[in-house]
Amino acid sequence: MPLLHVDDVVVQFGGVTAVNHANFQVEAGTITGLIGPNGAGKTTTFNVVTGLQTPTSGRVMFDGKNINRLPVNRRSKRGIGRTFQRLEAFGSLTVADNVRVALDIKRGLRGMFASTGNQVHDLLELVGISSYAGDRADSIPTGTARLLELARALACEPRLLLLDEPSSGLDESETEDFGRLLQKLAGEGVTILMVEHDMDLVMSVCNEIHVLDFGSIIAYGTPAEIRENPVVQKAYLGYSDEGPVDPDGPTNDSNHDTAVLDAVTEGAAQ
């Protein structure tokens, strides 16, 4: 049984269909990639899974149970954690306090007054940002803030971790460290679903990849299969013919699209 099953989910904003009968599964203990061009509905899908967005139709199954009616916080208690594409760090708290808040919430009213011991430091150390512990979260670089969101999410000991473009803002060596961290987490039993534009990272760490385009899953498989998949190639090559057209307006991330394109065409060439 898959840990997460996004079952025929549709999300409409007025006349725009952001997610169009998306259907995919995430197996426990794996790292799964969710890729696709900007505006494909990746973040909206994350919002549906975490409960921030109510789907127009369809359902989300977590651990075999329909969680459509569960509010955001109850889904977190069930074991779904996430980071955000647009940062949601607690800007006026320090980096350490960001993690401490997560631990406090996790421990509840009775537990929160006890000492957290080394937990905060250990989590910051794990993601490699302990040197920023005393800084205000709105003063640290974007890449560091993404790692902070990861540490904060990990404080809740999630079973399923949704990462929304976690590596943007990290340089090459930091991204490599990050890949190793993801594999370590997966080895410890955390299931990871990741939206990511860095194809090198996606291809190297993911066990399985789902490709989202215009709100629908157009392909899935292992990284090697995705490289070879003609539908994916067509979708991306189709974009290349008409330039970086984005259904939701002008894009800031055209370089990422190019990266996707490069990775896919590279795969096609092999």
Added chain:
Amino acid sequence: MSTFISYTLEGLFTGAAYAIAASGLVLTYSTTRVFNIAHGAVGMVFGFLYWDFSVKQGLPVWFSLILVLLVVAPLLGVFFQRVLTRGLGSAPIGVSLVVTVGMLVALIGVAQQIWSTEDARVLPEFFVGKSISIGDDINLSYHRAITIVLSGIVAAGLYVLLTRTRVGTAMRASVDNPDLLELYGGKPKTVAALSWAVGTSLGALSGILLAPIVGLEYFGLTLLVISAYAAAMLGKLTSLPLTYVGALLLGLASSYLVGYLQYLPGDKYLTGLPAVVPALFLALILVLLPQAPLRIGQVKGLVAAPVPSLTKSLGWGAGLLVVVFVASSGMSNANLLLVGTAATYGIVMLSLVLLTGYGGVVSLAQFTFAGVGAIAYCKIDQPNLFGLLLVVLISAGVGALVAFPVLRLTGLYLALATLAFAQLMEKLIFVQPFAFEFANLLQAKRLSILGYQFNTNRQYVVMMAVFFVLVAVLVLALRRGPLGRILIAMRDSQAACGTLGLDQRWFRVALFAGSAGIAGLGGALFAGLRQAVGSADFIYFQSLLLLLFAVIWGVTSVTGALLGGVFMMYLPEAQATYPDVAGLLFVLIGIGAVVIGRDPNGLANKLFGFPRWIQTTVYPFLAGRYPGLALKSREPRAAEDEDEPIAPGPVETNQEVDSDAVAAR
């Protein structure tokens, strides 16, 4: 049957006037996302101005109307948009609420300053004495008929403006994305200014139409806007047709209630009901609104005021007590009462520090909770710690009751719900026999603690100062602890808190309850101080002033509450001493809030920076000039350190307060 038709016509008239006001509100909100709480005050001021032109100066009616509606009101609207509220659409909701509340208070001040409170004024209806006869015994005055027709013209005009003109298209586009509109060659600034010009003019028109019927009065006309809020809320502040429906329903409901209240069971307790129909309507719509989604996209740039350590807060608290103890010896009874009042306001303001400063939730009803506390204190008649505990619990319970139905709401809607609640309590509950019963004063006994009774005013005032310090230390301890961290986290990002597993609804109810409990404590102590309290001590306008003073002095710090409390106490004193500028003082406070409101840390935070400024700027300067002084200068510190408890706590501020308090005497 004819009475029914009469009430229907009366209802249509008020509904039409509400509709005109509400459509102005919707227009400004939907193009700029700034909700203008001062919209009713606009109507009030222009009612007065029109009276001034047409009655006092004897200008022709048509000329006065042109001057008011086509010249002054649009200009003021443009001023509001371009100068006072610009850019607030994307600011935290608390900021835009504070700024528009500031505008409301300033407009009341303007009216009181120009048109003095003592003179009686009557604004005649249009075509006074003329009416249309319908059937045998029903007359519809020209004024009412004109109002009903005008509301139709306004509706049609707005429809044509928004759907058939280029400007209207730009207005609608501006709602969705002003930046994009600018990219495509539109002028969002012009559009915003224009919509405020039209909106303000419509507010003015409704004031002019209603003033002859409800009377030219500062607060009454200002509050009529609640009806407009309620009507506009039916259309979720954006739909004009639904707003019209809401306005007409409201007008009819109020009118029928006036006519047929006597047939309701228990009618003698419900005489205030027709007046609160809009507030009830507003509360009902708010309760029925769907769950607000958690806000994604955090609010940036909130620099918190420094939080002093426990030792520091205890130290400065003790310092404050010593100063109060010494200064209060030999003080006249009148002045002692003033110090006690300042302590009351300070405690109620602490409830706002917790709620608004830390929690980011704006309440416009803190004095209503204080009133609940005062009533409970008088009625329980247990002037001891046990009675006080009961009072706090009761006030907290009422706070929870308010927050509970609106659990699902956030920001603006929650603030409006508190305003509706304040109205309901003032008009419906406080006037009941079990409460103040109209203008009655409730008698209260002086508090005694563990058998010690605080009989003299001085003893009582020192005791109140002790309570202020205790609550302040408690609030600060809460802020330093895990609950305080969670409060700040909730203010910074609701979405993140949700995905970390926090049930924010109950947290918010608890926050509201705690805040109401503190306000209730303030009210109870105030009752004991005065030994007689009435409903006039707890009117909604006090809550608005409280918010402004809190924000001006800093709603994020305990020091801000102390300073705010002292100045709020001083305001009526100053107005009594200098009656010539009484209105101007309101204007000053309103403008102060508009200017400072964008930084919730207020003036107190500027004071916190003072010693650092001396060390980083003055010391090096002096050291350079006079090397012999051997002054320790400190390197300028990075901004990240703001949250560290190193910065001086409520240090110099306590002393400041005191000199201010002394000056006030």
